[in-house]
Amino acid sequence: MERGNTMDERLDAVVWQGDVEGQLLLVDQRRLPQVWERIACPSLASVVEAIASLTVRGAPAIGVAAGYGVVVGMRELRGLEHEAALQQTVEALAGSRPTARNLFEVLERMRSRAEELAGQPRQAVLARLLEHARAIHAEDRARCEAIGEHGWRLVPAGGAVLTHCHAGALATGGIGTALGVLHRARREAVAFAVYAGETRPLLQGARLTAWELQETGADVTLVCDTMTAALMAAGRVDMVLVGADRIARNGDTANKIGTLGLAVMAHHFGIPFYVAAPSSTFDLKLADGRGIPIEERDAAEVRGVRGTPTAPDGVKVWNPAFDVTPARLIRGIITQFGVIESPCEASVAAMLGARQ
Numbered sequence: 001m002e003r004g005n006t007m008d009e010r011l012d013a014v015v016w017q018g019d020v021e022g023q024l025l026l027v028d029q030r031r032l033p034q035v036w037e038r039i040a041c042p043s044l045a046s047v048v049e050a051i052a053s054l055t056v057r058g059a060p061a062i063g064v065a066a067g068y069g070v071v072v073g074m075r076e077l078r079g080l081e082h083e084a085a086l087q088q089t090v091e092a093l094a095g096s097r098p099t100a101r102n103l104f105e106v107l108e109r110m111r112s113r114a115e116e117l118a119g120q121p122r123q124a125v126l127a128r129l130l131e132h133a134r135a136i137h138a139e140d141r142a143r144c145e146a147i148g149e150h151g152w153r154l155v156p157a158g159g160a161v162l163t164h165c166h167a168g169a170l171a172t173g174g175i176g177t178a179l180g181v182l183h184r185a186r187r188e189a190v191a192f193a194v195y196a197g198e199t200r201p202l203l204q205g206a207r208l209t210a211w212e213l214q215e216t217g218a219d220v221t222l223v224c225d226t227m228t229a230a231l232m233a234a235g236r237v238d239m240v241l242v243g244a245d246r247i248a249r250n251g252d253t254a255n256k257i258g259t260l261g262l263a264v265m266a267h268h269f270g271i272p273f274y275v276a277a278p279s280s281t282f283d284l285k286l287a288d289g290r291g292i293p294i295e296e297r298d299a300a301e302v303r304g305v306r307g308t309p310t311a312p313d314g315v316k317v318w319n320p321a322f323d324v325t326p327a328r329l330i331r332g333i334i335t336q337f338g339v340i341e342s343p344c345e346a347s348v349a350a351m352l353g354a355r356q
Helices: 044-052 059-076 084-092 101-116 124-156 178-187 202-217 225-233 259-269 347-352
Strands: 014-015 024-027 038-043 160-163 194-195 220-223 239-242 246-248 253-256 275-276 321-324 332-335 338-341
Touching: 014 059, 014 124, 014 332, 024 059, 024 253, 038 044, 044 059, 044 084, 059 084, 059 124, 084 101, 101 124, 124 178, 124 275, 124 332, 124 338, 160 178, 160 225, 178 202, 178 275, 194 202, 194 225, 220 225, 225 259, 239 253, 239 259, 253 259, 259 275, 259 321, 332 347, 338 347
Parallel strands: 160 194, 160 239, 194 220, 239 275, 275 332
Antiparallel strands: 014 024, 024 038, 246 253, 253 321, 332 338
């Protein structure tokens, strides 16, 4: 399903069609793998809902969608004064999800560009903002390619990689972060197998990772989250590779709930644990993972599976969407600039300091 250095267009999670009066289209990831469709987001509220409801998900893809969302919001609110429209748009998008750093990084960049354009005719402002959003999208595509370039040699030839949640093309503006490394390794003719953890409660590993890898011809096996310790104990895992939603300056990493458990198990069994993420995922204002906000989601996600009840009505539920893996359990973080080995505040600063 690959075409040169690009993935099949069905894996393009975020698409802007047309000029400033065009539309934002998103692959509805809630319906995969049974149904593939793109939905239009014609209003600011629809973009916010798409991010909050996981129609679009994955930290980089959320950021890309939010960039275009600023254009949608400023277009919808063009009757308001420039500053008021900008404030309302950015605040609405910022409230959609709290953990993904890329969302806020992109909104900061779009706000800064919009402030530079204050006083210009609104249509010209919209055109420049769309250019900026497209540039951010292209930048994320390039970052994914660079992450793949720096990470593919780490993939164990003839071995097996365990991944968790989904950090592929559907989660980014390009070929993916963690899965981007694997896509690039296959492009370089490295032979390996992949185990995809199902990723309860929303099954992103089962619905999205397994689907994307199967679509691209990879050797993928789906396993329940509860099977991963046994898989490692049986010597069937040579590397754990995951994405990230926010990384503190000491290397502590927030990713989908369940990642911490995999890191602890990998440490116990002596299996290298790697994170793949662009520099935009780092929040250098946070000293460590204790400052990362963790989103808690609706109890219904745990009480059932895709609308089918699996638990007693009204049973109490704790449903954090993310957990934080301490940097000491991470062998390296693969960025577009290179691999941060043994991440800590000094190694993160050495790789990102002058480039951020």
